Amino acid sequence: MSPDEHRPGAGANAPGTHMRPTDITDPQYFHKVVDCQWACPAHTPVPEYIRMIAQGRYTDAYMVNWESNVFPGILGRTCDRPCEPACRRVRVEDKPVAICRLKRVAADYRGDIEHLMPEIASPNGRRIACIGGGPASLTVARDLAPLGYHVVVYDRDAKGGGMMRSQIPAFRLPQSVLDEEVDRILDFGIETRFDTDVTSLQSVLDEGYDAVFVGTGAPRGRDLQIPGRDEVAENFHIGIDWLMSVAFGHTDTVGRRVIVLGGGNTAMDCCRTAMRLGGEDVKVIVRSPFEEMKASPWEIEDAQREDIEILNNHVPLEFVHENGRLVGVTFEKVRPVYDDTGRRRLVPTGEEPAFFPCDDVLCAIGQENHFPWIERDIGLEFDKWDMPVVDRVTFRSTHPRVFFGGDAAFGPENIIWAVAHGHQAAISIDRLCEGRDLSERLAPHVTLVSQKMGMHEWSYHNMISEDQRYLVPHADKALALGDIRMEVELGFDERLGFDEAMRCLNCDVQTVFETGRCIECDACVDVCPVDCINFINNAPEPELRQQIRVPALDESQDLYVSDDLPTGRVMVKDEDVCLHCGLCAERCPTAAWDMKKFLYHEAKAQNQRLGP
Amino acid sequence: MSFVSKPRFHHPRLPRNSLGLTRRDYEGAMSTLCAGCGHDSVSAAIVEACFELDLPAHRLAKLSGIGCSSKTPTYFLSKSHGFNSVHGRMASVATGANLANCDLTYVGVSGDGDTASIGLGQFAHAVRRQVDMLYVVENNGTYGLTKGQFSATNDRVSVGRKGQRNAFEAIDLAVMAIQLGASFVARGFSGDKDQLVPLIKAALTHKGFAFIDVISPCVTFNNHYGSTKSFEFVRDHEHSVLATDYVPYHETITASYAEGEVIDVTLHNQCRLRLRKLDSDYDPGDPVGAVRYIMDRQAQGEVVTGLLYLDTGDEDLRGKLEMTSRPLNSLDEDALRPSPEVLEAINVSLR
Numbered sequence: 001m002s003p004d005e006h007r008p009g010a011g012a013n014a015p016g017t018h019m020r021p022t023d024i025t026d027p028q029y030f031h032k033v034v035d036c037q038w039a040c041p042a043h044t045p046v047p048e049y050i051r052m053i054a055q056g057r058y059t060d061a062y063m064v065n066w067e068s069n070v071f072p073g074i075l076g077r078t079c080d081r082p083c084e085p086a087c088r089r090v091r092v093e094d095k096p097v098a099i100c101r102l103k104r105v106a107a108d109y110r111g112d113i114e115h116l117m118p119e120i121a122s123p124n125g126r127r128i129a130c131i132g133g134g135p136a137s138l139t140v141a142r143d144l145a146p147l148g149y150h151v152v153v154y155d156r157d158a159k160g161g162g163m164m165r166s167q168i169p170a171f172r173l174p175q176s177v178l179d180e181e182v183d184r185i186l187d188f189g190i191e192t193r194f195d196t197d198v199t200s201l202q203s204v205l206d207e208g209y210d211a212v213f214v215g216t217g218a219p220r221g222r223d224l225q226i227p228g229r230d231e232v233a234e235n236f237h238i239g240i241d242w243l244m245s246v247a248f249g250h251t252d253t254v255g256r257r258v259i260v261l262g263g264g265n266t267a268m269d270c271c272r273t274a275m276r277l278g279g280e281d282v283k284v285i286v287r288s289p290f291e292e293m294k295a296s297p298w299e300i301e302d303a304q305r306e307d308i309e310i311l312n313n314h315v316p317l318e319f320v321h322e323n324g325r326l327v328g329v330t331f332e333k334v335r336p337v338y339d340d341t342g343r344r345r346l347v348p349t350g351e352e353p354a355f356f357p358c359d360d361v362l363c364a365i366g367q368e369n370h371f372p373w374i375e376r377d378i379g380l381e382f383d384k385w386d387m388p389v390v391d392r393v394t395f396r397s398t399h400p401r402v403f404f405g406g407d408a409a410f411g412p413e414n415i416i417w418a419v420a421h422g423h424q425a426a427i428s429i430d431r432l433c434e435g436r437d438l439s440e441r442l443a444p445h446v447t448l449v450s451q452k453m454g455m456h457e458w459s460y461h462n463m464i465s466e467d468q469r470y471l472v473p474h475a476d477k478a479l480a481l482g483d484i485r486m487e488v489e490l491g492f493d494e495r496l497g498f499d500e501a502m503r504c505l506n507c508d509v510q511t512v513f514e515t516g517r518c519i520e521c522d523a524c525v526d527v528c529p530v531d532c533i534n535f536i537n538n539a540p541e542p543e544l545r546q547q548i549r550v551p552a553l554d555e556s557q558d559l560y561v562s563d564d565l566p567t568g569r570v571m572v573k574d575e576d577v578c579l580h581c582g583l584c585a586e587r588c589p590t591a592a593w594d595m596k597k598f599l600y601h602e603a604k605a606q607n608q609r610l611g612p
Numbered sequence: 613m614s615f616v617s618k619p620r621f622h623h624p625r626l627p628r629n630s631l632g633l634t635r636r637d638y639e640g641a642m643s644t645l646c647a648g649c650g651h652d653s654v655s656a657a658i659v660e661a662c663f664e665l666d667l668p669a670h671r672l673a674k675l676s677g678i679g680c681s682s683k684t685p686t687y688f689l690s691k692s693h694g695f696n697s698v699h700g701r702m703a704s705v706a707t708g709a710n711l712a713n714c715d716l717t718y719v720g721v722s723g724d725g726d727t728a729s730i731g732l733g734q735f736a737h738a739v740r741r742q743v744d745m746l747y748v749v750e751n752n753g754t755y756g757l758t759k760g761q762f763s764a765t766n767d768r769v770s771v772g773r774k775g776q777r778n779a780f781e782a783i784d785l786a787v788m789a790i791q792l793g794a795s796f797v798a799r800g801f802s803g804d805k806d807q808l809v810p811l812i813k814a815a816l817t818h819k820g821f822a823f824i825d826v827i828s829p830c831v832t833f834n835n836h837y838g839s840t841k842s843f844e845f846v847r848d849h850e851h852s853v854l855a856t857d858y859v860p861y862h863e864t865i866t867a868s869y870a871e872g873e874v875i876d877v878t879l880h881n882q883c884r885l886r887l888r889k890l891d892s893d894y895d896p897g898d899p900v901g902a903v904r905y906i907m908d909r910q911a912q913g914e915v916v917t918g919l920l921y922l923d924t925g926d927e928d929l930r931g932k933l934e935m936t937s938r939p940l941n942s943l944d945e946d947a948l949r950p951s952p953e954v955l956e957a958i959n960v961s962l963r
Contacts (some may be wrong), residue, residue: 091624093621519844526656530623550623577623589646589649
C-alpha cells in the first residue's frame with residue numbers, strides 16, 4: 001500500500017512544506033475517521049447499525065449488516081473483530097464498544113426479513129461454480145444469484161457453511177443460527193453439489209462454467225513430526241480434523257487428560273470441546289509467551305473461565321508412549337529473547353524438560369492450504385510457496401476464468417476477510433461476464449448529510465455515555481460444560497444492548513469545517529472537551545503535530561487542515577480522540593462547523609447493474 | 613445554548629499541573645451564552661491562567677454583578693467560592709470580602725454596563741482604594757441581555773447593527789483606571805489568548821488593584837461592519853504595545869534581547885514579568901505618557917492592547933489602612949480583645 005493510501009485527503013504534502021488543506025471530497029478521508037468501519041475488511045457501516053439498535057430498529061440494523069457482511073448472526077458470535085481494537089473508545093477511555101455483541105443483538109431481536117431479500121432476476125444464462133461451501137463461496141453466490149447467475153456450490157460435506165460448520169463448535173455458534181443464514185443464500189436458487197469431493201479443477205472447467213470461484217479454505221491442519229508421533233497416532237489428533245469429526249457426530253468422547261498444542265483460536269475451541277467430551281484435566285501448552293498467543297483475548301478468557309490451564313514457553317520435544325499407548329508429552333522450557341529489531345527467538349532456559357501426562361493430544365499449531373486437486377498444467381500459476389498467484393484487487397488467478405477468495409486466496413484469515421474477498425470476486429466475475437475491464441472498480445457509494453435539526457439539536461444522540469463496557473451474560477458453567485450444544489454466551493438482552501449501543505461515539509457523524517464562514521472566535525477551541533481543535537500558523541506536518549494544544553503523537557490518525565483563514569492561520573483538528581459530540585458545531589456562531597453523517601458503502605456486484 | 617453537558621472525557625495526554633490537575637479540572641458549568649460569545653473565551657483564558665499558576669481553586673473567590681459577563685463565573689472554576697451581587701455592586705462586595713479574608717485570590721468579572729454605567733461609582737472607588745483583586749471587564753460595547761442598545765463604552769464612531777448613530781462619547785475604562793490610580797492596567801482581546809492568558813496570570817499575581825479591559829465581541833448584537841468592537845475591527849486595528857511573558861520564579865530567562873527592548877519586573881510572589889516592547893516609545897511606568905499614547909492612538913482609530921500601566925511599588929487597600937497581615941476572619945478573641953495592660957495604657961492616654 002502506498003503512503004498516500006494511508007493519508008487519504010492529504011494531497012501531496014512534500015516534506016518541509018506547509019500542510020495542504022485536507023481534501024474531504026476524497027471518500028477515504030472521512031472513511032478513515034470511522035475507525036471501526038475502516039478496520040473492517042467488509043467495511044460494514046458500524047455506527048449506522050449501532051444507532052439503529054439503540055432505536056430498537058433491529059431488523060434495519062440486521063439488514064445493514066447482511067448487505068455488507070452476509071452473516072450477521074454468525075459473525076455476531078464468531079467474528080475476529082478487527083473493528084474493536086480500532087474503536088475510538090479505546091483511545092478515549094479504555095475498552096471498545098462491544099461491536100460484535102451488538103451485531104448479535106440485531107440478529108437475535110430482528111423481525112421477519114423475507115420481504116427484504118433481493119429479487120432474483122430471471123436467468124442470464126451464465127453459470128458460475130463455487131468450490132467449497134464456506135463464507136467466501138456463499139458470499140459470491142449471494143452477490144451473483146440475484147443478478148440472474150446460475151451458481152453451483154460444491155462441498156465435500158453434507159451441508160453448506162464450510163469451516164463455520166466444521167471448525168466452530170456449537171457452544172459458540174448454534175447450528176440453528178448457522179443453518180438459517182446459510183440456507184437463506186442457498187434459497188436464492190443455488191444449485192448445491194454437496195457430499196462431492198472435487199478432485200480436478202479441469203473437470204469443473206470442462207463443464208463449461210463462465211467462471212469458477214475457489215473458496216476451499218485452508219483445510220489441512222499442520223502436523224507435528226517429533227519423536228513418538230507415529231507411535232501414538234491413535235491418540236494424536238489434528239485439531240481441525242478432530243473438531244470436524246465432533247461437529248458431524250463421529251467423535252463423542254476424549255481421554256480424561258488432554259493436552260492441546262497451540263495458542264490460536266482453534267486451540268481454544270479444541271480445549272473447550274475436550275472439556276465437554278469427558279476431559280477433566282485439559283491443558284493448553286503453547287510455545288510462545290502468553291502475551292503473544294494468537295487466540296483472541298476473549299476466547300482465551302472463555303477457556304480460562306472453564307478452568308483450562310494455559311502453559312506458555314513450552315516447546316514440545318517428544319510424545320512418550322508405553323506399550324504403544326500415549327502416556328504424555330515432554331517439553332523444553334524456553335524464554336523469549338528479542339533482538340534490536342524486535343524479532344523474537346525462543347531460547348532454552350536449560351532446565352530439565354517438563355513432562356505432562358495425558359491420554360490424548362490435540363494438535364492445533366496452524367493450518368495450511370492444500371490444492372492437490374488443481375492441475376498444474378492448466379495455466380494456473382503457483383508461487384514458490386505452492387500458493388496460487390492471485391490478484392489482490394480482482395481476486396483472479398492467472399487463469400482468466402478462475403478466481404480465489406477466503407483462506408484459499410492468501411492463507412488463513414477469518415470469516416470477515418472471506419466475506420470481503422467474496423464481494424470483490426463477485427464484482428470481478430460479473431465484470432468478466434459482462435466483458436468489462438476487471439481492474440476498473442466502482443467507487444464506493446458515499447453520502448455526507450447535515451444532521452442539524454434545530455438550533456442545537458441533532459438527528460443523532462450527541463450526549464456522550466460514560467458507561468463502561470458491559471459484560472455479556474454467560475450460561476451456568478456446570479450446565480454449559482455438560483452439554484456440547486449449549487451456547488455459552490447468552491448475548492445482551494435489549495436493555496444491555498441499548499446501554500452498550502449508547503457507548504458508540506457516532507464517529508461517522510463528521511465534523512465538517514467551512515473555512516469561509518469562520519470568524520475565528522475560538523468558541524470551538526474553548527468548548528472542545530478533548531482539545532482537538534486548533535487555530536495556528538501552518539507548518540510542515542511533523543512541526544504542526546508538535547505545536548498544537550495537545551501534540552498529535554498518533555501518526556495513524558490524520559490532521560484535518562483548513563484553507564488559510566483571514567488572520568493567516570489555519571484550523572487544524574487532530575482526529576485522534578474527537579468524541580463527535582458536536583459541541584464545536586453547537587458553539588459555532590456562524591455554522592462554520594457542521595455535523596454531517598458520512599455513510600460509506602463499498603460497491604457490490606449488484607451496484608454495477610442497479611445503481612447504488 | 614447547548615442542552616448537552618460537556619463530556620467529562622478529556623484528552624488522555626492532557627498536561628497536569630503541580631497539583632495533579634488538568635485544565636479541565638478548572639472548568640465550570642456549560643455556558644448558556646450565545647454561541648461564539650467572546651466572554652466564553654475570556655472564561656477559557658481564566659481557566660488556562662489558573663491552571664498554569666497551579667492555583668488551588670478553593671482558595672479563589674469569583675465575584676460578579678449583573679449582565680452577560682456577570683453570568684460567566686458559573687462557567688469557570690466550579691470548585692471556587694462565588695458571589696453574584698446586585699447590578700454594579702460587585703466592587704463593594706469584593707472590597708468587603710477582601711478585607712474579611714485577605715488569604716483568598718479575588719477575581720471580579722463585570723461588563724461594560726455593570727461597570728461603566730450602573731457601577732461606575734463603585735468601580736472608581738475600588739480603583740482608588742487599591743483593593744487587592746483582579747477586576748476583568750468583558751467589554752463588548754453593547755447591552756446584550758436587553759437586545760443590543762449602545763453601552764457607555766461604545767465608541768462614538770461605532771454604528772448599531774441597523775446603522776443607528778451613537779450620539780454619546782465613550783468611556784475608556786482603561787484610561788480611567790490609570791487616572792484613578794490602579795497599579796496594574798491592561799487591555800486584552802478575547803480573540804487573542806496568547807496575549808490574554810499571560811496578562812491574567814500577571815494580574816492574578818499582582819498585589820493591588822489589577823484591571824483588565826477585555827474587548828469581547830458580542831456576536832449577536834455588535835459584531836457587524838461599522839462596529840469597533842467586532843472580531844474583524846479589533847484584529848485590523850489592534851496595536852499591541854508590550855508583549856507580556858509571565859516567568860515562574862524557578863525558571864531562568866534564557867532568551868536574549870537587545871538593550872532597551874525588554875523590561876523585567878519582579879512581582880509580589882517573586883515571579884517575573886518580562887515585558888517585550890513592541891513599540892519602543894512606550895513606557896508602562898509613566899501614567900501621563902500612557903494616557904496620552906492611548907488617546908492619540910484612539911484618535912487614529914487604533915485600539916491599544918497589552919500591559920498599559922504597571923506600578924509594583926504602591927500599597928494595596930489593607931496596607932493603606934495599616935491593617936494586620938492576618939485575615940480578619942482568623943482573628944480570635946485573644947487577638948481582638950486588648951490585654952488589661954494595653955487597655956489601661958489607652959485609658960491613661962485619654963485621661
